[in-house]
Amino acid sequence: MRDQPYSLAAFADKLSQRTALGKDEREALLSLPHRTSTLPRATFIAREGECASHCCTLLSGFAYSHRVTGNGSRQVTSVHMAGDLLDIQNGASDVAVCSVQALGPVVIAHIPRSALTAVAKAHPSIAVALWTDTGANASILAEWLVRVGRLDARSRIAHLVCELAVRQKSSGISAGPCFPWVLTQEQLGDATGMTSVHVNRTVQILRRDGLLSMGQHRIEVSDWNGLCRAADFSPGYLQLGDIDMLPSSPVAICEMPHLMAV
Amino acid sequence: MRDQPYSLAAFADKLSQRTALGKDEREALLSLPHRTSTLPRATFIAREGECASHCCTLLSGFAYSHRVTGNGSRQVTSVHMAGDLLDIQNGASDVAVCSVQALGPVVIAHIPRSALTAVAKAHPSIAVALWTDTGANASILAEWLVRVGRLDARSRIAHLVCELAVRQKSSGISAGPCFPWVLTQEQLGDATGMTSVHVNRTVQILRRDGLLSMGQHRIEVSDWNGLCRAADFSPGYLQLGDIDMLPSSPVAICEMPHLMAV
DNA sequence: CGTCTGCTTGATGCGTGTCAATTTCCGTGG
């Protein structure tokens, strides 16, 4: 639909979250040359091994990165939300190191890699912000590794739910115990190193324990503290500062039609 | 012992590996204020949760980062070698997100975080290099996630061996099928999400298959192609360009007395 | 109203974990 109203504001906001940026720097970011496009669910935004001359930023919706092994199994390496740079792992290489796919309908901004680098060189604070943001993403990846390597099935699912809850709250996408949920059980399995069958059984356990109820497009956390305990979750690794998850009204933001469609 | 002869050259080299740096930028890096220290094996270089006012660079030896879960199990999140920044995941936060420990005797350079940031702001190329390097590290973390989430025990061990072989060759630390090995089987298990008992059995299988022989301080890969096949290893994610592993003489660098001691 | 995708359930087996004991290695002190 409408491709015009979307600016790079979400991207600039995300970058200023961890590193203070001045007015002119924000201006520079917003005036980056870019092309936006609205894509339906499951569209490939990048493909592992293909040339990546442009950087992609997610302006709206959710997406996920994944790699595929020789025997065909898939591992999800991150879940992206509004403001995220999608090809942060590519570094200087112009070959995509992982595939990125839309989890629902998304709005993407394509920025020429050279333009982003130029802005980074022209505005040192932006370069530092990009560095910082990439470091924080590495920290998240490290936590995913801990999750998959050392937690059992129940904790893994709970942990991912906690992470996405905090990140969505921090991004202003949701504010309460009820928030959009965009992963199928199979994708959830690919993110946590499990099979969809076992994900299913494990989610049922979390439901039975009264910790959450997970639907296809929304999730409701009934017992935040219990879920954190089950997940061995402490949000420090997200580097988002202090975030209150509790004193929040059961907001109605879970109804986000543009996220549900298609 | 001698703390003087060590310069930040290893750090500057590593940074220039993926992003070209000019002479003055290299100069700026080398003249960063820093304090070096030689530490024995197993020393904590950083502790999860503690304040991190300084950045640490590894000038010589090997180190590893790890996080500990609530039930006491440990997950290794990366293995560092000469030139690596040790606290890349900390981002702007001054709280360490993981612990770093020496794998053998190491030489460390402490650089005030503010000085590094200042140099990055003064030299845009350095800022971009730091960003790039951090992105490449995120890519490595993502591959570790794939390894732990989707490969079986044999492939996991083989994969880590392949990665460390390529990275050591790229860093000029080793050049042949025989190179220093600094991980105990327990640490190897913590890096691959397995128990030391199972690591032991799995290493024996790799030996029996004629792929490698692993000692306490050195490893010899007898069949590089076979090992890569067993590991489902393709080095693209390391973003190190093309690296020939084969046509190399069984160099004697595996004897590195300063790595073996204590 | 049929088809497709995602969710759910059951039966069965394998890959790892766990526990526990033993052996090898190597640095250290007598």
Next chain:
DNA sequence: CCACGGAAATTGACACGCATCAAGCAGACG
């Protein structure tokens, strides 16, 4: 130079979490 001690490697028996295979069910959509 040898004896000791502690850490790392090795081995075996057993248990269990999760994968696998296969089938059935429910909602979404044209």
